[in-house]
Amino acid sequence: MxxxxxxxxxxxxxxxxxxxxxxxxxxxxxxTPPPHHRLPPRVLKLISLLLIYVVGLVVVITGVSLSSLVLIALGAAVTAVSPVIIVVQTWRTRRNDEPSG
CATH class of the missing domain: 4.10.910 (30s ribosomal protein s13; domain 2)
Structure with missing residues (x-):
């Protein structure tokens, strides 16, 4: 606008x-502002979501290669729970930003 x-x-x-x-x-x-300041918040959330997911997968793979159940469980939790938290927070934020009517 x-x-x-x-x-x-x-x-x-x-x-x-x-x-x-x-x-x-x-x-x-x-x-000019730094590159990450020029990106829309949606894109930054998507990038963080993908990075968290990749980190979780790397932890799972490391746990499998080391035969460590703790690392496998930790990686699975990060891979499964973190994206859900980010999506729910985004959904709540968008819902609160919408005009009530």
Whole structure:
């Protein structure tokens, strides 16, 4: 959703005045954000979900190769439970963000 034309003109004027008054500070504001700040929250959640799932699988595989029931159980729990927690939190957040009506 874009700004109205008059709002955009006001912001442009403020930006010009800031650049004239304090060019050093204005240059700090122009810097591009780090890559992870440019990604939408949905994409970040998906990436974290996949990473947690892969870590759980690696722990399961390590447990199988070492014949360790503890590692197998831990990896299975991480692989099964963590994605469910993330999905439920996302669902609750989206449900709370929707306008009631």
């Amino acid at each position: 874009g700004l109205a034309e008059d709002e955009q003109r006001e912001l442009d004027a403020i930006e010009r005045r800031l650049a004239e008054d304090d060019p050093k500070f204005a240059s700090k504001l122009v810097r």
